Amino acid sequence: MLRIFLKLKEQYIKTEMEYTFNFWMMLISGILTRILIMAIPFVIYKNIPSIAGWQEHEIYLIMSFLFIAEGLNSILFEGIWQMPGMVFNGQFDSILTRPVSPLYQVLSYGMGLQGIGVFLFGVVSLNISLNALGKYNLGSILLCFFLIVCGTVILMSVYLLSNSLIFWYDSGGRTSIPFTISSIGQYARYPINIYPKGVQLILLFIIPYGFIGLIPAYIVRGEHVISYTLLLIGMCIVFFLAARFVFYRGIRKYESMGM
Numbered sequence: 001m002l003r004i005f006l007k008l009k010e011q012y013i014k015t016e017m018e019y020t021f022n023f024w025m026m027l028i029s030g031i032l033t034r035i036l037i038m039a040i041p042f043v044i045y046k047n048i049p050s051i052a053g054w055q056e057h058e059i060y061l062i063m064s065f066l067f068i069a070e071g072l073n074s075i076l077f078e079g080i081w082q083m084p085g086m087v088f089n090g091q092f093d094s095i096l097t098r099p100v101s102p103l104y105q106v107l108s109y110g111m112g113l114q115g116i117g118v119f120l121f122g123v124v125s126l127n128i129s130l131n132a133l134g135k136y137n138l139g140s141i142l143l144c145f146f147l148i149v150c151g152t153v154i155l156m157s158v159y160l161l162s163n164s165l166i167f168w169y170d171s172g173g174r175t176s177i178p179f180t181i182s183s184i185g186q187y188a189r190y191p192i193n194i195y196p197k198g199v200q201l202i203l204l205f206i207i208p209y210g211f212i213g214l215i216p217a218y219i220v221r222g223e224h225v226i227s228y229t230l231l232l233i234g235m236c237i238v239f240f241l242a243a244r245f246v247f248y249r250g251i252r253k254y255e256s257m258g259m
Contacts, residue, residue, distance in 0.1 A: 005108050009076070012111035023113055030117025034067055037189070038125070052194045057132040061220060062213040063189050064129055067122030069151040069212050073159060074115020079106045080159045084166040093256055103247055135220060147216035150236045154211055157239035160247055167250030185209035211235045
């Protein structure tokens with residue numbers, strides 16, 4: 001199954017690269033937008049020594065984990081964002097008639113070119129941040145790989161859960177809920193302890209972007225490593241199972257074309 005998944009992604013890349021200019025523009029745009037995002041803390045730290053006890057490169061570390069997770073989701077699971085359109089125009093019919101898991105088909109569908117640039121920028125930023133913090137070693141790199149996998153699964157689960165809500169209402173193939181959730185999650189680019197307690201709870205346990213960037217950064221810093229790691233794994237499992245449940249429950253509500 002993994003081989004088929006990777007083969008499909010390979011074919012999507014070949015298809016998109018037929019339009020060379022578009023391919024490079026999307027890749028570069030992903031990098032440029034993240035540079036602009038990182039420019040904000042860069043300017044802030046020119047005047048302020050720390051934010052809630054976090055140094056400049058620690059903020060970049062949080063952002064790097066988020067960028068990599070966003071990039072990987074765009075590359076690997078772009079089909080989640082195509083699901084509302086597939087449900088509305090009846091394309092989801094063909095997914096249900098194939099002898100392959102509907103969830104697997106949705107996850108393997110399509111590819112976001114912009115995610116390639118976002119992913120590459122996140123990887124470079126992560127390496128620079130680790131080096132600046134004196135954490136650049138084999139152990140930290142392997143730890144970061146594990147944290148990235150967990151963060152990517154959590155973000156994929158959030159995307160899947162929010163986009164699966166399309167099964168419950170007719171929106172013309174468009175829904176603002178996933179984009180609203182994603183926008184709220186962007187507040188987790190900074191240490192969430194700068195926000196009120198209510199916002200912190202939302203960014204940790206309702207829209208768990210804090211487990212994609214902040215908690216991994218805590219672990220890399222060496223704070224409560226075992227407890228945070230177990231909590232991260234737990235959130236990863238819980239949100240994936242919840243997203244899968246909502247997705248398959250939504251399929252029962254699917255009414256085919258003309259919904």
